[in-house]
Amino acid sequence: MPAGSDWPAPTVVETVQTTRAGTRTARAVLEDSLARIAELDAGLNAFSVVLAERARAEADERDRHLAGGGTPGPLHGVPVAIKEEIAVEGAVTTFGGDGNSTPAPADAEVVRRLRAAGAVIVGKTTMPEFGAWPFTESVSHGVTRNPWDPTRTPGGSSGGTAVAVAAGMVPVGLGGDGGGSIRIPSAACGLFGLKPQRGRVTTAPEPHLWWALGTAGPLARTVLDAAVVYDVVRGDVEGDLFRAGPAESFVEAAGREPGRLRIGWSTKPVSVGVRPDPIHVRAVEDTARLLADLGHDVRPVDPAYPDPTPAFVPQFFAGIRAEADAVEHFDRLERRTRATYRLGSWVTPRVREWALERTERVSEQANRVFQDVDVLLTPAVAHRPRRVGALDGIGPARAALASLPSIAYAALWNVAGNPAASVPCGLAGDGLPVAVQLVGRTDDEPTLLSLSAQLERARPFPVLGR
Structure with a gap:
């Protein structure tokens, strides 16, 4: 990784401080970003397309706005990458494959x-086709590599963004x-990666993302950046299928102390037959001790997880099939994707509606743990990052089996809808990051943000190159 006065690269908050003050122009910040992409991306494959000239024009417009006395926005001059499944005007929404060829006519609402x-x-940024697997590998865009160790996967499906x-x-x-991505x-x-409450972030112009499972959100180096x-x-818009309840400013939540919380911890996986790596078990135990030292009431719990499979699997197939039906060139989809499409043919509208009803029951059962605790602490994933090439030469059944350790603690909370965050907690002996998952009550992202920020202060997150 590059070294020097500009490395590690500035955070969102640091960038905004300089661009709003006028000590650096948006164009200068962008050129640094483009230079890092040019230097690093050939070996990591994070970007499927770089919109350099349009970004330069946009940065120049930000500078003109500020020079003309305009009020800078909260993200003034911040370079942002967008996952392939989210529409950006003038760019093809590829979903990680070759099924589309016409540029999007307009930005998605979040963009x-x-x-x-x-x-x-x-x-x-790169993703596996339709985000079906937790490994960022595709026939169209190749293998995306973890910057901490390029022989390892960055996970997925938002792997390109993470890199x-x-x-x-x-x-x-x-x-x-949609299942931990x-x-x-x-x-x-x-x-730091927070999956928000279902319905917190609009999916417009689409009414949903994999029905009740999916949501969009940022991946960031700090809790405050994410907030x-x-x-x-x-915020939702008319036409969204799901809507979250009210919640206070996330920035305000990230900036305050969480108070004394009841925190339950468990290393029991939701997925049967999956055993967590001892590194991840120790990470949970160490985090539990740290939280107790910080004054919280911390105790082991049995979450009595419900089985999310009957609710998750039909929506997974229905989501893949809906996206595949909407592309311009179905015949250009990967063979594994077309096989997945065929395997999901049993998910009729009636089955999908049954799964959505089942989702409500799973949510009710999963949330019983919050009768006794405010936050649930678990591993974020079961296994260490696999070597790249996890999807090479395998069909959907073997891909699903390979994916189980990645989603063993995550996918339940997509079904239940609760906010859940992956919080870094250092580096393991293999040189790769380690994380834990914090799960909150329905609509309670603020508690997760304030608690995560407290952990970040007590145990700073790892930064590549530092």
Whole structure:
């Protein structure tokens, strides 16, 4: 990784401080970002497309706005990367494959909000086709590599975004989480990744993302960076299938002490037959001790997890099939994707509606743990990051089996809808980051943000190159 006075790259908050004060121009910040992409991305493959010239024009417009006496937005001049499944005007929404060929006519609502806040959209990031697997590998865009160890996966499906942020190519990026796809790559790359409450962030122009499972959100190097971006993009619009309840400013939550919380911890996986790596068990135990030292009431619990499979699997297939039906060139999809499409043919609208009803029951059962605790602490993932090539030559059944350790603690909370965060807790002996997961009550992202920020102060997150 590069070294020097500008490395590690500045955070969102640091970037905004300089661009709003006028000590650095948005164009200068962007050129640093583009230079890091040019230097690093050939070996990491985070970006599927870099929109350099449009980004330069956008950065220049930010500078003209400020020079003309305009009020800078909360993300003034911040370079941002966008996951391939989120529409960016003028770029093809590839979903990680070759199924589309026509550029998007308009930005997705979250991208529009980022631009309105002063952000500069740098490019789009790699993902497995339709985000089906927690490994960022595709026939179309190749293998994306973990910047901490390029022989290892960055996870997925928001792996390209995670790599771009962890390697300092951009201060922040947008991902999506339908079964852990923000939290898994955040855990693998040493980032803070919060999956928000279902319905907290609009999916417009789409009414949903994998029905009740998916949501969009930022991957960031600090809790405060994530909170700043969430306060820009959150909020629903007419036509959204799901809507979250009220919540206070995420920035304010990240900036306050959490108070004394009841925190339950468990290393029991939701997925049957998966055993957590001892590194991740120790990470949970160490974090539990740290939280107790910080004054919280910390205790082991049995979460009595419900089985999310009957609710998750039909929505997974229904989501893949809906996205595949919408692309321009179905025949250009990967063979594994087309096989997954065929395997999901049993998910009729009636089955999908049954799964959505089952989702409500799973949510009710999963949330019983919060009768006794305020926050649940678990591993973020079960296994260490695999070597790249996890999807080479395998079909959907073997890909699903390979994915189980990654989603063993994460996917339940997509079904239940609760906010859940991957929080970095250092580096393991293999040189790769380690993370834990914090899960909150329904609509209680603020508690997760304040607690995560407290952990960040007590045990600073790892930064590549530092």
